[in-house]
Amino acid sequence: MLTDFLLTHCLPMYFTADTLVFQDGQFTSAEQAQCSLYAPSLHYGHAVFEGIRAYQTANGPRIFKVKEHYERLQYSCRAIHMPLNYSVEELTDITYQLLEKNNLSNAYIRPLVYAPEPMMSIKAPTTSSLFMAAWEWGNYFSNQLTRLTISPYQRPNPKSVPIEAKVSSHYANSIIASHEAKQRGYDEALLLDINGYVAEGPGANFFYEWDGALYTAPAGNILQGITRNTIIELARSMGVPVFEEFFTPETLHHANGAFLTGTAAEVVGVASIDDHVFGTPYEETIGAKLAAAYSALVREEVGARRTRPVAERPA
Numbered sequence: 001m002l003t004d005f006l007l008t009h010c011l012p013m014y015f016t017a018d019t020l021v022f023q024d025g026q027f028t029s030a031e032q033a034q035c036s037l038y039a040p041s042l043h044y045g046h047a048v049f050e051g052i053r054a055y056q057t058a059n060g061p062r063i064f065k066v067k068e069h070y071e072r073l074q075y076s077c078r079a080i081h082m083p084l085n086y087s088v089e090e091l092t093d094i095t096y097q098l099l100e101k102n103n104l105s106n107a108y109i110r111p112l113v114y115a116p117e118p119m120m121s122i123k124a125p126t127t128s129s130l131f132m133a134a135w136e137w138g139n140y141f142s143n144q145l146t147r148l149t150i151s152p153y154q155r156p157n158p159k160s161v162p163i164e165a166k167v168s169s170h171y172a173n174s175i176i177a178s179h180e181a182k183q184r185g186y187d188e189a190l191l192l193d194i195n196g197y198v199a200e201g202p203g204a205n206f207f208y209e210w211d212g213a214l215y216t217a218p219a220g221n222i223l224q225g226i227t228r229n230t231i232i233e234l235a236r237s238m239g240v241p242v243f244e245e246f247f248t249p250e251t252l253h254h255a256n257g258a259f260l261t262g263t264a265a266e267v268v269g270v271a272s273i274d275d276h277v278f279g280t281p282y283e284e285t286i287g288a289k290l291a292a293a294y295s296a297l298v299r300e301e302v303g304a305r306r307t308r309p310v311a312e313r314p315a
C-alpha cells in the first residue's frame with residue numbers, strides 16, 4: 001500500500017507511554033487499551049475504519065475533510081450492519097480532543113469501529129466499540145516516483161461486498177496484491193476490476209493523463225477516495241477536463257503520465273506500469289501541478305504554494 005511506501009521512509013511511532021487513545025467513550029492510555037481475542041472483528045474482518053489526516057495550518061491544527069471522512073465511516077457501518085452510536089459532530093469533537101490531548105497537529109488519525117463482544121458465529125453484532133488513535137505524520141514530500149505492476153488479483157466483486165465501504169476485510173485483498181507486486185520487484189500493485197478494467201491501487205485511487213485531460217475509474221468497483229474527489233475538483237478548477245470512465249491496462253501505453261491519490265500519501269507520481277515507462281518528465285505533468293495544489297490546499301497555504309514548482313519542495 002502507499003502507506004507502506006511511506007512507512008519505509010518515515011517509520012512512525014504509533015504510541016509511547018504517554019499516548020492517549022479513545023476507546024468506548026473515554027480517553028485511556030494506549031498501553032492499557034485492550035480488545036478481546038474472541039472479538040468477531042478480529043476473526044472475520046467485520047469492522048470498518050477511516051484514515052484521516054490533520055495538518056498544522058496558520059489557523060491551528062485542521063482535520064482535512066473531516067465531515068466527508070466521518071460520513072463515509074457512517075456509510076461503511078450501515079453497509080456492513082455494524083451499529084455506530086456517534087454523530088459526525090461527536091466524532092469530529094472526539095478527534096480534535098484526541099489531537100489536543102496528544103499534542104499533535106500534523107497527524108494521521110485512525111478510527112476503527114469493531115464488534116467487541118466474544119462471539120464466534122457469523123452474525124451482525126448488536127453492539128460496537130469505537131477505537132481512535134492518532135500519531136505524528138510529518139510533512140512528507142517526495143519526488144520519488146512509484147513503479148506499478150498490473151496485479152493478477154482483482155479488486156473484490158462489488159456484488160460480493162460493499163466495495164465503496166472501507167471495511168477491514170477488504171484489506172486482505174490489498175495486502176495480498178501489494179505483497180505479490182513487491183515479490184516481483186515492483187513498488188506497488190495496480191488492480192483491475194471484475195471486468196478487466198483498471199480499478200485502483202491496494203490503498204489509493206489511480207489517475208492517468210493523456211492530451212491534457214485526466215482519466216480515472218468511475219464509481220462502482222473502487223473506494224471513492226476523498227483525495228480522488230478533491231483532485232477532481234482541483235483539476236476542474238484549473239481547467240483540466242476529468243473523465244470518470246472505464247479503461248483497459250492497454251490504454252495506459254498511450255498515457256503521458258499517471259499518479260495515485262490517497263489521504264496518507266496525498267499525490268504520488270507513477271514512473272512506470274510493468275514495462276511501460278512514461279515519457280513525459282513527471283515535473284511537467286498535470287499530476288505534479290495537482291500534487292502542489294493539493295499540498296497547498298490541505299495546509300491552507302492556497303496562493304502561497306499553488307504556484308510553487310514541485311522540484312522546490314523540501315525532500
Ligand code: PMP
Nearest residue numbers: 203204205223225226227262263
Ligand atoms: N482506494 C483504497 C482501496 C484505499 O484504501 C484508499 C485509502 N483510504 C483510497 C482508495 C484513497 O481513499 P482516500 O483518498 O479517501 O484516502
